[in-house]
Structures are given as structure tokens and as C-alpha cells.
Amino acid sequence: MYTLIKITIITLISLFSILVSAQNNFDITINVKDANSNNGKMYIALYNTASGFLEKTYKADIIELKNTSCSVTFKDIPEGTYAVSIFHDENNNGKLDTNFFGIPSEDYGCSNNATGFMGPPKWDDAKFQLTENKSVLISLK
Template identity: 30%
Template sequence: MRIAALILGLVLTSFLSNAQEKEGVTLTVTIENVLSNEGKIIGALHTEGTFMKGAGIATEVVDAEKGEVTLTFTNVEPGTFAIMILHDGNGNNRMDFEANGMPKESYATTGELVFGPPSFNSAKFEVVDNDLDFRIRF
């Protein structure tokens, strides 16, 4: 009987510890059309307060690979967010612009495709309690 109680206790402890490990959701972002192997792909998770104003609340960086690359944001708590993606081809960790103000490097956001600079309202999504997958094109 003591052995059965011990085994039951270990099983319950295992379930409780696994339930406590996950503190937020996972956001998986696949960029479908990376055009070259040069530089890095930088993804930033933004709130309305950080969108288009600076660094996001979380950043993921992977080496650029022609074709598809995937970024993963883990332990994201519930809220309203947007993701911005940049193909930083020259590795200077920022977007470069032409003299006329047009971007030199590929970029994308979650949400609706808009003409002109992206807005938080067009890029936002809600995180509740389920993992989310996004497929984005530059």
C-alpha cells in the first residue's frame, strides 16, 4: 500500500510540475520568402506603446536563409501585440533607407498588408491561452 501511495504521489507531482512549466503561449512566425542568405532575420514582438517607436518587448534573431525561416517567441503572456520582421542584410541591426525615405531592406508585419508605413491597428493580434502560428511574406 505504501508503494502504491508513493507511486501515486510521484505521478501527481509530475503532472503538477509539467503544468507549471508553461507560463505563456508560444508564437511561431514563419517568413516564407527570404530572398538571400545574407545577414540576419530580426523579429520583434511589440505592444502598442513600442510599435514603430523602438525596440519591442522581445526580440528573436536567426541567420538569413534563402527560402523559409522560422522565429519563435516563448512564454508570451496574454495581451494585444504585433510582430515586425526585418531582413537585416548588412548586419547593422537597423533598417536602412534610400534617400527618398523608402526602405532598402525587406520588412513585414503580422496582420493586414497596408500601403505605406504599418500601423499597430493593422498589425495587431490577441494572445489569450493558445499557441499561435503566423506565416508572413516580405
């Protein structure tokens, strides 16, 4: 009897662990169109927290452009809240160039086409919920 109870408890704990760890994962495809040129590369970053937005990426990729467009798919992303930022490193120096006042001199964009006023876009303007496979189209600024 004791062995049967022990096996039942272990089985229930195992099933509970599997259910807790099971989580919905989805794909996010980011599409960028109408870049100024095919020069350089497109830097694409996915963020999963407000505190890390524009500073600490969750996933990122660097993509070559073709016909002034590109796309990337981040696979198996857990359900949740995310935001995307991109910039076109047209001169291929590995960074977003800015002018004397700190205003970007290369094209950039964010999910929801969020823009900043007197600074970068805000998390609340760029965030979106991931509850199914998603395609995001970003316009460059």
C-alpha cells in the first residue's frame, strides 16, 4: 500500500511539473521595407522588458538587405509582452550614427511605429502582446 501511494505521489508531481513548464511559444516575423538603399545591414532587436527596452535585447539579428527590404523570424518565443527596434546601419560601422544633437542620422524604427518626442520611443508605445504567431511591419524614420 505504501509503495502504491509513493508511486501515485511521484506520478502526480511529475505531471504537475510538466504542466507548469508547458508554455505557448510563437514566432515573430519582423518585416522592413523601403530602406534608403541596400548598403550596410539592418540591426533588428526584440525586447521583453520595459526596463531593458533599447538597452538589453532578448533576441537580435543582423540582416542583409535585398531590394531595400528584409525580414527575420524569431522562433519559439514565449507568450508575453514584447517590443522591436531596428536601425539601418547604412555605412556598416556597427552602430546607429547620430548628429551633434544626438538625433539619429541613419534610419530607425520601432514596433507600432512608435516615435519619441525629444528622445527615443517609449516601451509603452512600442510594446505588443504575443498570443499567436505575429508579423510586424516596421516603417523606417
